[in-house]
Amino acid sequence: MMIFTCEEHVDIAIDQYVDETEQAPDLLPVDNSEKQCYFCSKQAVYVVGG
Template identity: 80%
Template sequence: MIFTCEEHIDIAIDEYVDETEQAPDIEPVDNNEQQCRFCEKTAVYVVGK
């Protein structure tokens, strides 16, 4: 799973597809405690499950 902010969603999707060769599930984050993998912002989406 990759937690990501709005700005880095494209990078997260690309990374997930490169690693798994499958299309990811993209869902909103259900809490505000996760941080984006690529910056310090609060994560908005979780890519993959």
């Protein structure tokens, strides 16, 4: 599971990942500027997942 997220929604993405997988996620910067935030239409800055 990987969730692309903007700065504003990173906390929500981490919480959702932990709720669904019961594991701590990796938090990595996004190197592809074409990805959009899962929660809004802003450009993704981080990918939460493992």
